[in-house]
Amino acid sequence: MPEGANIALAEWTADGTPPGSEPIWIAPLHIHHEDDEAWYVLEGTLGFQIGEETIEAHANDGVVVPRGTPHTFWNPKEIPARYLIIMxxxxxxxxxxxxxxxxxxxxxxxxxxxxxxxxLL
Structure with missing residues (x-):
């Protein structure tokens, strides 16, 4: 990240969930009190819990979590997911x-x- 910048972008891969297994959270349920966070799915699927809502984001979908909102995310499918995280x-x-x-x-x-x-919740 360039010095003085307040935003970072990273590309990550999340392993798939084997059939019949519980998905593993990529991050535990938590809140950022001062920061927004976003994801853009490049390949595969990510599941999100954002507050009380649970959603799935597929390739070419973006998800934004405003500061102060409890959230977590995981890969609910068998195949790996590739995504950008904007933080x-x-x-x-x-x-x-x-x-x-x-x-x-x-x-x-x-x-x-x-x-x-x-x-951490």
Whole structure:
């Protein structure tokens, strides 16, 4: 991300869900208190819980989650999904911190989310 920029764009792939299995959340249910977040599906399908609503987004669909809205997402299909995630610098820093920590216990994760203006639900 360029220095001084407040938006980041990343392309990611989500593994598929085997038949008869429960989908695995890509991110746990959480809220960003200060940041909006968006996704654009390039291939496959992503499922989203946004507040009380559950939706599926397919190739060429975009999804926006306004700050303050509980959300999570997953790949509900067998085939991998490829997508873009559009996020603020603060969300990108949170994701980087999560990926770099070895401690994954609930209390550590809760504190980490709070450090970056978010809340783990």
């Amino acid at each position: 603020t610098a603060q969300i990108r820093d949170l994701i980087d911190a999560i990926h770099s920590t070895e401690q994954r216990d609930p209390e550590t994760m809760k504190k980490l989310f709070e450090q970056y203006g978010a809340e």
